[in-house]
Amino acid sequence: MALRGYLFWGLLVLLMINSWGHDSVATRVSSSYNRTSFPADFVFGTASSAYQEDVQLMKFMGMDAFRFSISWARILPRGKLSGGVNKEGVAFYNNLINELISNGLKPFITLFHWDLPQALEDEYGGFLSPRIVTDFVDFAEFCYKEFGDRVKHWITLNEPWTFAFLGYDLGSLAPGRCSAWRNNDCPAGDSATEPYIVGHHMLLCHGVAAKVYKEKYLVRPQ
Structure with a gap:
């Protein structure tokens, strides 16, 4: 019972893009990959735009937390701050966060759930x-500034090992890279080196992003 205050009954959803063409959403690597790997009318990683109904259902089920992912490409269509911010995308997440809190659910945000902006992959x-x-x-840091006044629980990267292994060793996940001896369908890649390179860079991303949060945005109990 001593742990009761630290337990949450919640729901995890890959919440990225409602539907193609909304909010001027830029293409992400997983959408480009999946468009050629699934039927033409299949949309991966969608969440209902009627989020008010979803929140009410979670509240009815007695949940007190909701973990969701913010689409990098939906916030920064070109992947960088210098490329501009999609204000409609920011507004969507602000509305969702406010709806959760007003119904007694704590928001848990994942910053990267395998949806790299296509612009950065190409560049x-x-x-x-x-x-x-x-x-x-x-x-x-943009997300910390924009949502951090209400969001106190952050996950930097979702399953980095899985992303590196499936995306750069087996080639079964976007961007679908691997060696020919691993999978003849991969257009390029090196299963012996690339998963480790990607894993290293993901650890650096986590380390620096966590350091920035702790030094500039974390509010410690007095």
């Missing part, structure tokens, strides 16, 4: 480049 290979660290931390 420098995404997580294969150390340049990803700066862009990820910029995105993370």
